[in-house]
Amino acid sequence: MAIKSRNKVEPTFNSSSMSDLVFLLLIFFMLTSTLVAPNAIKLMLPSSNSKTMAKQTVTVYINDQYQYYVDQTAVDETQLMDYINAKIGNDSQATVVLRSDKTVPVQYVVNVIDAVNDINNATNNNHKVILATAPKK
Numbered sequence: 001m002a003i004k005s006r007n008k009v010e011p012t013f014n015s016s017s018m019s020d021l022v023f024l025l026l027i028f029f030m031l032t033s034t035l036v037a038p039n040a041i042k043l044m045l046p047s048s049n050s051k052t053m054a055k056q057t058v059t060v061y062i063n064d065q066y067q068y069y070v071d072q073t074a075v076d077e078t079q080l081m082d083y084i085n086a087k088i089g090n091d092s093q094a095t096v097v098l099r100s101d102k103t104v105p106v107q108y109v110v111n112v113i114d115a116v117n118d119i120n121n122a123t124n125n126n127h128k129v130i131l132a133t134a135p136k137k
Contacts, residue, residue: 057094058087062108064101081115085123092125099132 060080061069068075070083088094096116100109109131116129 057091057096058084059097059099060084060112062098062100062104062112064103066104066108068108068112077111080112081118084112084115085119088119088127092123094125094127096127096129097132098129 059071061072063069068077068080070080071087073083075083084096088096096112098109098112113129116127119125120127
């Protein structure tokens with residue numbers, strides 16, 4: 001009596017499970033890649049041709065003698081953070097518009113940005129600094 005095996009090996013390959021695995025990996029990598037934020041500095045670089053308007057909460061001026069003004073009030077560099085914080089008040093999404101003379105060194109602009117960042121760190125808010133420019137002629 002000949003015994004026949006019930007399990008027959010077929011020479012074909014079923015690729016449906018492989019395609020499911022590929023799609024699951026694709027979805028996994030797409031989701032995890034959006035969660036990873038690069039360590040880059042986010043800059044809002046204004047273009048002089050654009051007419052971007054923002055809700056102006058506070059305006060900081062730096063003139064060509066390197067003097068700071070917060071809404072027309074002369075302010076020393078050491079008091080800059082206190083004056084900006086007083087003008088912002090309880091607004092958690094305030095915008096600080098920086099109007100600087102074109103001859104002012106970058107360090108004075110960075111001082112204003114640092115003051116706003118220190119306020120953000122102390123109050124856990126998200127205030128932004130926008131550098132105002134004149135339109136091109």
